Amino acid sequence: MSTINFTIDGKACKAKPGQTIVEAAKDNGIYIPTLCHFEGLKPAGTCRICTVKVGGRNMAACTTPVTEGMVVENKTADLEDYRKAIIEMLFVEGNHMCPTCEKSGNCELQALGYRYMMMAPRFPFLFPRRTLDASLPKIVIERNRCVQCLRCVRGITTADGKRIFGVVNRGGHVEITVDKDLAASMTDEMAQKAMDLCPVGAILKKEVGFAIPIGKRKFDSKPIGSEIEKA
């Protein structure tokens, strides 16, 4: 099939058929911020941080396929402010204590907070009452930090394809849960994969913490997005 031509903020870009805006933007050296998106997982479009404007409408760039002649607005003042607002809302609707979180420095939400220069909250803190489940043998589920991106639900399955993580409740009460029997059979490798897949510190591998020294963490020297953006 032929190459698809489209533009992002006026820049001529090329995409392969079937690529989403996020994927194509990456190939063209343009960073569109994401949080629930993870390469290799089916897009869910839950966080809306990748919101772009296509033909005057707000769209989730991680779920929208590129079409011929598409005109995408990405780095406009309005969109950047929406994104910042979403990040701020995610912070205030959870209980995020970065100073003592072992994901600090490796956390995508924190990294986005830095990228968008979130200096002070503009929304009131909700201080929700959330629980920590430490009863599983290999992982701790720290719901205070969960942003309901559903990466774990989509990405962690048993060898025969059964999902270990799931979602319960609705709206503001949504929370991640696990099939306790399946979770009990998780290996160390699966626990590590779940922790790495979680963009925040909501899934922690048991009995190991702060093993990566400051300075060597993912975002210590490379801010989020810098691996995609070309100078």
Next chain:
Amino acid sequence: MARKITIEPVTRVEGHGKVTIQLDPQNNVLDSRFHIVEFRGFERFVQGRPYWEAPVLVQRLCGICPVSHHLAAAKAMDVIVGVGPDGLTPTAEKMRRLMHYGQMFQSHALHFFHLVSPDLLFGVDADPAIRNVIGVAMKFPDLAVQGVMMRKFGQEIIRVTAGKKIHGTGAIPGGINKNLSVQERDEFLKGADPMNIKKMIEWAQAAVNLFKDYHKKNKDFIDSFAAFPSNHLSLVRKDGALDLYHGVLRAVDADGKKILNDVDYQDYLKYVGEEVRSWSYMKFPYLKSLGKKDGWYRVGPLARLNTADFIPTPLAQKEFEEFKAYTNGKPNNMSMHMHWARLIELLHSAEMIEQLLNDPDLQGDKLVAKGTKVKEGVGLIEAPRGTLFHHYRINDNDQIEMANLIVSTTNNNEPMNRAVNWVAVNQISGKKEITEGMLNAVEVAIRAYDPCLSCATHAIGKMPLEVTLVDAEGNVVDQKRK
């Protein structure tokens, strides 16, 4: 008319506290108290957290010596993960020691140069407008620079061992998360003047000499001010050497008799109790064998030099011998000698840093040891301000279910109250006029103990002194604040 003097907050100490002194109509002191007005609550909110988070979480108690809490918690967690205090790899233990001595160095330098030197250089009753760190910087710029650079040196040592100057993550249960690269090491061994260890040792020695000169000229003040007999408690190495990172618990009484004979600190609850009094958020620890009334003790530099038999570095040992000779080998009970002891420790810390930097074990790559997990662990360390106790118990799910922390300053609660009372009775009681200088004398006595009251905030600058006049019925008649 009876009145109550309130000094709030006490300045040039770490954190917030206040002093109240009750006077009768003739200005005779009826009572004095040193109150700690802050409440922390770490022991409660650490409950439920995974145990491996504790070293990073609890260090947030303090911004001045977080390394102490970080390491005390890590030591307790070493016990919990079955490695125990003696099972760390050489690289892990020496990296932690380097971190700790770096902290000791920066904290002692900060205390002496920034907080105490204004009282010594300008006088206890000098004009408060110059009796502060800015005044020192203006009149004694070389000394002020030394203070700043020594603190910086210690902070940089912390950075390369813990990852950050304040609130790092270096120590983890059973070990450490990094070693020291040759490049990092050489920053300190071969750095351009003054940022190298040779210069730091030279300056630390000069600071000891500065105090000794001052002592010679102000013998009465240094020897008698807020002096009182007490018990002394600290960790010592198994062979009796001064060891700030690890050892056994030893206590001596005012005459030097051992009242706690090199016991394993895992059993600290057998020996140490804590009393609660209604007017302070700080508890009053005591040795159970002597009871609440007589069991109180001092911790910190003075106590450490009173319990230790020797110092295992040459320059500090020489100073230690002179220090011990001054009291004929008996325990030193003079509060102001705390500064002398602290500066000897400053020198010792610099020497230890040099020794450690030259140790190739720091470049080793065996960072973490593993053992069989247990449910409970105690970690003790000699923090800059004295013995620090951390005690944790975990449940079957690896969550902390109990934490007990006895912070260094808490151990010195009764001694600081005694010191305040000494000043109130000896320098304020019965005086016709109560001057600002007299009230500063109260603070000078407290400052000798280098208390860390909240372990996080830090009041500096103009002294916000408040004096309240209260009549016999307790009504406020007059209140002055400056």
